[in-house]
Amino acid sequence: MAEEMRIVLRNYGKIDPLKIDDYIAVGGYNALNKARSMKPADLINEVKSSNLRGRGGAGFNCGVKWNFAYMAQADQKYVICNADEGEPGTYKDRLIMEGDPQSLLEGMAICAHAIGATQGFIYCRGEYPSVVKTLNMAIAQATEKGVLGDFSIEVRMGAGAYVCGEETALIESIEGKRGEPRIKPPFPPVVGLWGKPTIVNNVETFANIPAIVEKGAAWYAGIGTPSYPGTKIVTLTGDVVNKTFFEVPTDTTIREVIFDFGGGIPDGKGFKAVQIGGTSGAFIPAANLDTPIGFDAMTEIGAVLGSGAVFVLNDTRDIVDVTARIAKFFAHESCGKCAPCREGTMRMHDLMDKINSGRGKSADVALLNKLGRVMSYSCLCGLGQAAPAPVMTTIEHFPADYNAKLV
């Protein structure tokens, strides 16, 4: 049986998150001190060769990203932590922020040293007011201890918009504007917050940094699957016995996550499908359960690792109904900026609703496929590009469920 491996959750439950001394006592801020003894370019190379890839969902090589901001010439640079954890079923960032906030601050401070930034922001999900308190307390303690040096961190709260998890929409929101994605390029490492080079990384990404700096890139690169090394926190919801979280190496398979760690499907029912990565993730059928959760392996089966949310459905669930609700979510959360997402998510919901209520025809299913296909490569940002995935994958893998509802 596969085993948990805690890197980002190394201190979770072991220290008092509200006492910085506890964190320091277990070696906290050693990595920052080590990083500060290194040249930024060497530090970035270390992160690069660890092959750490972003844990927010896009999976971009973290060191490469930092290098763009490092190379950019500017009088001011920023480090932003994306803590707008809005994917339904995902609470990994909350675990880190609640259980070990200093590891996040340390990761951000290392990044600041690498790229030459003195100001950081944590953009925290609006529904996490208690986390904001914890973070502010942690920042106050770190400031008082002087461990952050000239790097200061401010917490900003979101206001509930899912799209603000998209990094450029998040930046707009910090700037006080409507939360809407920007046109890319330019990318934030070159033109970011207030036009300055900005690194936006996820909470889980930053929490990995101190461990990588301390133990070395080679150690990290050897964990899990080589193309996406390290661990991933998975949060299990739905029809699974252990509705809880685990931090597992990235070569762990979906089957191991659900049936070993998760304890399988309760009440003697069978497995129907699992949606991984959050609401915009693909639904995965039983045939693909032996896929490792690493980024590229998931991409190969037309799925994503995303946020690491694992939403399990047993064989009595109405998957068309579930998908219709998901479509409603996206119609609600589209920011309205680009036409294919604004109109497309609304139409997708209409069509799903029509089918789900028994009024749909096979032409509607075909239209959903066409619409989804176009949205997936025409929309301005990841929200619109990913929104069709649940619809298209359920149509692909569970056509009988759809056919049963058509007139």
Next chain:
Amino acid sequence: MINVTIDGIKASVPDGSTILQAAKDVGINIPTLCYHPDQSVKANCRVCVCEVEGNRLLQAACSQPVYEGMVIKTRTPKVIEARKTILELILSNHPQDCLSCIRNENCELQSLAAEYFVRDNPFELKIRGLVKDLSTPSLFRDPDKCILCRRCIEACTVIQTVNALGLEGRGSHAMVVPSLGKDLIDSPCIMCGQCIHACPVGAIGEVEDIDKLLAAIADPEMVVVTQIAPAVRLALSEEIGMNTGDLPMEVFVAGLKQIGFDHVLHTNFTADLTILEEGNELLKRLSTGGTLPMFTSCSPGWINFCETFYPDLLDNLSTCKSPQQMFGALVKTYWAEKMGIDPSKIFSVSIMPCVAKKYEAARPEMNASGYRDVDIVLTTREIGRLFRMSGIDFRKLPPQPFSPWMGEYTGAAVIFGATGGVMEAALRTVYEVVMQETLDDVNFSVARGFEGIKEAEVDLKGTVVKVAIAHGLSHARKLMDQVRAGESPYHFIEIMACPGGCVGGGGQPITKANVKRIERLDAIYIEDEAMPIRKSHENAEVKQIYEDFLHEPLGHKSHELLHTHYHAKNKRFL
């Protein structure tokens, strides 16, 4: 230069080009909808998407810069399916009343629907059912037609710095709305109508008064008299299938007579008159320590802007009414008397490049004649519609003269239609009045051109008069802030609300790009050059009106009929 391949064609294009520009260079036209040549790139309609080799995602041609070795495909099945589907999505949410839409046959969405032969839209028609905003006498909004390209918002907030339009709601509930109020009239809107030019569809348009005109023409009791503003003729040519400036003035007059106007006169006459009044007002302010700098007052959008955003600077505004309203006050007094026509029977029409003029004519103070001075205002676009309806071939129509007393004009009046024109006209007259000598060269080229702010100095017998000119209110705001801060070096400032001045007015033929405005500016100076008289104070009919009626500039009669006062608009947002 960057080497790219577009649809198999190898090309070398300038650094920093977008796919859209690069494609244009090699002769490939990529469709656009939210794109506007004079605005920031929005990339929100996604109609211009193209395939880029090595990229799963399609890229918006308007925003994606090219890179070395880029291979672009602009019309693959994937691209065409995407564009057509996006058009279907937009159209399924858009009223299908093209035939009765104000932008029928002049609509970017309609053209695209035709180009991509959208026939049986697979998406069910779903109109939002939003309420039309008919709160202003100048422009209406039809939010159901809005496709959320946001070009109007940029025109309003960036080009005009008025901020009357903004976004509300998310997703399919997103709407462009007047800010801080339910209706446009309660917003800071100054009714310049630049949003109309920016709109690709019929979501914003002018309030039409054609029916009122037709009713007056049909009434045998009424004498229908019209004035024509300086910038109308050259742009009207565009509305009737001619090149800018090609419609001769006397043929325009003949066309109006064909439609049923009894008398055609010219706003240019009162433009010349304005120069006499305003020039003397400036000299008086200079010599008596009056409030300086003095601002011109011809542009009603600008007046609304000043009343709304700079109510503390109203004393700086010239008290001269705009040429339209001077004309209105005189046509039912002086002209009626000269012609022996009962002023109550005069239906006073004004043909303007402007939608704010409709609001100006409806101001309660604009009834100096004892009647409403200007009964209706028709825009260049509305006259274009009337002319198209008339079935007249203007190439074959024999010319006709203006009616007497208020039809003569000079080159100085002609250039009122251009940014800097009022200033140049004023300088021609003020110089000769003060210096008592004839100008060798009447061309003040420093006042010309499309630059946002222009400035000049004129030496008048030892007094150096500093002047500035701004068009487009974002530029005007810079000069106003200087005045407000007490740091303005100027004595006289000309401001036109619209980019280019009246040639780019909100009532002109739909003008998508500034290059068109510049073309019209050129046409104006060609017309000025060709005029036998180019200085306002040499206008014989103007001399006549001072002799017979007004007696002197700034005199008692002038004060009564030609000058006005301004009101701070105490709106909630101030």
